[in-house]
Amino acid sequence: MKKNKIFISGDEAVAHGTRLSRPHVIAAYPITPQTITVERLSEMVENGDMDCDYMHVESEHSALSAAMGASSVGARTFTATSSQGLLYMAEAMHYASGGRYPIVMMNANRSVALPWSIYGDQRDSLSLLDSGWIQVYVEDAQEALDMIIQAYKIAEHAKVLTPMMVNLDGFILTHTYEMVEIPEQEMVDKFLPKFETPNKMSFENPKNLAFSSQPDDNTEFKYQQNKAMLDSIEIIEKTDQDFGEQFGRYYQGMVEEIMCADADAVLVTLGSITGTVRVVAEQLRAKGLKVGVLKIRYMRPFPEKEIMALSKKIKAIGVIDKDISFGYEGTIYTNVNSALSKANASVFKKNFIGGLGGRDITKAEIEKMFMDLLEGIDSDKPATVEFFNLKVETND
Amino acid sequence: MTNQTIDIPRVTAKNITEKEFFYGHKACAGCGGSVAVRLALKVLGERTYSALPAGCMAAVGFIFPQMAFANNSIITTFPGVASMASGIAAGAKALGQKDFKTVCFAGDGGTADIGLQALSGMIDRDDDVLYICYDNEAYMNTGIQKSGLTPYGTQTTTTPAGKNLPGTKTNKKNLFEIIAAHDIKYAATASIGYPQDFINKVNKAKHTKGATFIHVYASCPTGWGTPTHTSIEIAKEAVDCGLIFLAEYENSEFKINKNPKEFKSVKDYLTKQGRFKHMTDVDIEKVIQHRDIKWERMRRNWSTKK
Numbered sequence: 001m002k003k004n005k006i007f008i009s010g011d012e013a014v015a016h017g018t019r020l021s022r023p024h025v026i027a028a029y030p031i032t033p034q035t036i037t038v039e040r041l042s043e044m045v046e047n048g049d050m051d052c053d054y055m056h057v058e059s060e061h062s063a064l065s066a067a068m069g070a071s072s073v074g075a076r077t078f079t080a081t082s083s084q085g086l087l088y089m090a091e092a093m094h095y096a097s098g099g100r101y102p103i104v105m106m107n108a109n110r111s112v113a114l115p116w117s118i119y120g121d122q123r124d125s126l127s128l129l130d131s132g133w134i135q136v137y138v139e140d141a142q143e144a145l146d147m148i149i150q151a152y153k154i155a156e157h158a159k160v161l162t163p164m165m166v167n168l169d170g171f172i173l174t175h176t177y178e179m180v181e182i183p184e185q186e187m188v189d190k191f192l193p194k195f196e197t198p199n200k201m202s203f204e205n206p207k208n209l210a211f212s213s214q215p216d217d218n219t220e221f222k223y224q225q226n227k228a229m230l231d232s233i234e235i236i237e238k239t240d241q242d243f244g245e246q247f248g249r250y251y252q253g254m255v256e257e258i259m260c261a262d263a264d265a266v267l268v269t270l271g272s273i274t275g276t277v278r279v280v281a282e283q284l285r286a287k288g289l290k291v292g293v294l295k296i297r298y299m300r301p302f303p304e305k306e307i308m309a310l311s312k313k314i315k316a317i318g319v320i321d322k323d324i325s326f327g328y329e330g331t332i333y334t335n336v337n338s339a340l341s342k343a344n345a346s347v348f349k350k351n352f353i354g355g356l357g358g359r360d361i362t363k364a365e366i367e368k369m370f371m372d373l374l375e376g377i378d379s380d381k382p383a384t385v386e387f388f389n390l391k392v393e394t395n396d
Numbered sequence: 397m398t399n400q401t402i403d404i405p406r407v408t409a410k411n412i413t414e415k416e417f418f419y420g421h422k423a424c425a426g427c428g429g430s431v432a433v434r435l436a437l438k439v440l441g442e443r444t445y446s447a448l449p450a451g452c453m454a455a456v457g458f459i460f461p462q463m464a465f466a467n468n469s470i471i472t473t474f475p476g477v478a479s480m481a482s483g484i485a486a487g488a489k490a491l492g493q494k495d496f497k498t499v500c501f502a503g504d505g506g507t508a509d510i511g512l513q514a515l516s517g518m519i520d521r522d523d524d525v526l527y528i529c530y531d532n533e534a535y536m537n538t539g540i541q542k543s544g545l546t547p548y549g550t551q552t553t554t555t556p557a558g559k560n561l562p563g564t565k566t567n568k569k570n571l572f573e574i575i576a577a578h579d580i581k582y583a584a585t586a587s588i589g590y591p592q593d594f595i596n597k598v599n600k601a602k603h604t605k606g607a608t609f610i611h612v613y614a615s616c617p618t619g620w621g622t623p624t625h626t627s628i629e630i631a632k633e634a635v636d637c638g639l640i641f642l643a644e645y646e647n648s649e650f651k652i653n654k655n656p657k658e659f660k661s662v663k664d665y666l667t668k669q670g671r672f673k674h675m676t677d678v679d680i681e682k683v684i685q686h687r688d689i690k691w692e693r694m695r696r697n698w699s700t701k702k
Contacts, residue, residue: 024486024487024490025486025490027479027486053487053489053490055521057479057482058479058513058516058520059513059514059517062476062479062517064476065475066479066486068473068483069447069479069482069487070484070487071472071484072484073445073488073493074487075490077487091473095473155602202468203496203576206465206466206468207463207469208469208470209470210458210470211458211459211471212455214460217460262487273699293597
């Protein structure tokens with residue numbers, strides 16, 4: 001069968017993924033660089049490509065509150081945001097995960113004010129790692145479309161019932177045009193059946209939801225929430241495999257290991273930077289340097305098992321963080337380091353902080369990171385956190 | 397008093413359902429808010445989704461595992477009751493459900509302060525939701541702190557009265573007019589002291605498609621320092637002395653439902669409540685002046701036809 005490929009941006013790919021997933025309700029508030037997604041969705045509702053209630057809410061807090069309301073009666077819902085908007089939703093994010101509403105949200109990763117910046121980094125979503133949402137990060141527009149469809153299947157699974165955030169790097173992915181294959185509706189319908197949940201209000205079986213718990217019960221609710229998130233790992237892997245079989249694109253579940261099998265030094269990436277790091281790694285391989293890339297796809301649940309296994313095979317690991325937890329280190333690094341310590345890994349480690357507020361990370365910078373890692377092997381150098389390509393004098 | 401539309405079946409003390417939808421909750425004795433919720437749900441019936449933000453009724457009604465609502469009910473985010481209710485209405489409609497109503501029960505703080513933005517959005521979209529604000533004139537659930545609907549002179553835990561301050565320094569926001577300014581399909585004020593009027597208004601809102609709003613005055617013995625057995629009486633007195641008015645807004649027009657020839661004593665109303673006990677005659681005179689200016693304006697601009 002001839003594939004239906006069109007030239008669209010990451011935002012538009014998300015809109016198509018959402019259309020194909022047939023949500024009943026979309027509630028969204030515009031914020032750069034998410035806007036094209038909600039504009040396209042509005043057009044799809046207007047021209048009849050989608051049978052869906054599009055709610056023009058007055059804020060992101062209301063967007064997610066409305067999505068929860070719709071989800072509480074068993075409707076499939078979608079929202080999308082970015083940066084300041086995501087932070088404005090923060091209360092509702094914990095609320096949605098605690099209420100186990102399997103809402104799917106697109107987040108266009110963007111820096112957080114102050115200073116104001118509409119450009120990309122990942123400080124917005126990483127600062128909400130603890131809000132109880134499954135967080136996946138994609139590398140290109142095709143993966144964005146595919147992950148929206150997968151997200152509904154994962155989030156709505158009876159063992160999971162947890163909201164899911166699909167993260168795209170602002171501008172680098174949201175506004176860059178690529179050839180994207182648009183799956184057939186019939187195939188998506190087969191892959192993603194109608195949303196059924198016992199966790200809803202209905203007139204046949206009235207319920208009081210989103211209640212208070214006492215100190216005697218609260219820990220048990222949170223234990224179950226955590227368990228659902230841990231159980232989702234299995235569902236994530238199964239869903240990705242099924243998707244691969246039906247649509248011919250398999251993303252390798254929690255992480256993608258690129259040239260890691262015999263690598264000495266591995267750079268850990270999240271999101272669109274993976275593409276550039278792949279290219280640099282291939283160039284270094286051609287020179288005989290044993291380097292690899294670990295593309296983390298899910299930050300929650302975290303691919304601990306994969307990182308622990310990898311740490312047994314390698315000698316140095318670097319983590320690129322487009323974020324900083326002020327007063328400590330990059331958040332991805334903290335998470336990776338925790339897995340390394342559980343594995344008692346004795347590897348050279350380094351955290352590279354950069355790409356903040358939309359600054360490009362160049363191939364030359366990435367090459368230097370790999371060289372730093374290779375030089376660190378068998379050296380006495382301590383693990384460091386480095387802001388790379390810093391344009392101010394430091395005393396570090 | 398209410399401008400009843402003929403084709404709506406009347407609900408009265410004689411035919412109101414004996415079914416209870418809100419019971420077994422832990423509200424204080426004499427709670428006016430729970431009376432408003434109880435009466436409204438009897439009018440709205442079992443095909444009702446209720447949404448309640450953080451506040452007294454949410455706190456007393458949903459303590460796991462003792463759920464106090466017989467109908468589908470949910471606690472919402474504090475600022476998001478209107479948007480969550482809108483989402484419920486949209487979701488249920490998208491799933492093909494018919495003949496149901498979605499109602500919000502929110503306190504004065506949840507409505508006039510933190511929930512105002514979402515409420516404005518709900519009315520702007522004309523979502524099929526009835527929003528009922530039970531107004532006990534302070535944040536009672538958190539321990540009697542001043543809200544945007546706390547009237548002048550009120551002593552609360554954040555507006556103490558003493559040598560330097562009279563208690564609350566500001567007047568109540570004109571919530572009813574703020575809502576009406578959206579050109580909402582139907583809005584009304586009510587008091588649990590006039591239950592038939594309140595029932596009529598809920599009934600009218602129930603049969604109005606789109607966004608509707610009722611601001612109901614609901615006494616709070618705990619926060620007001622009043623005996624628990626006088627809750628209905630005091631909510632009636634508030635109307636009779638003119639500090640609270642009964643009115644409607646529909647077809648882009650305001651209408652006063654109860655236009656007393658003579659007001660009962662404001663001083664009597666105030667001095668029997670602990671929250672106003674400290675008020676001097678000068679302060680009470682300020683309250684009366686504010687009432688008179690408001691009523692003069694209302695009578696001049698609003699319809700007073702029966």
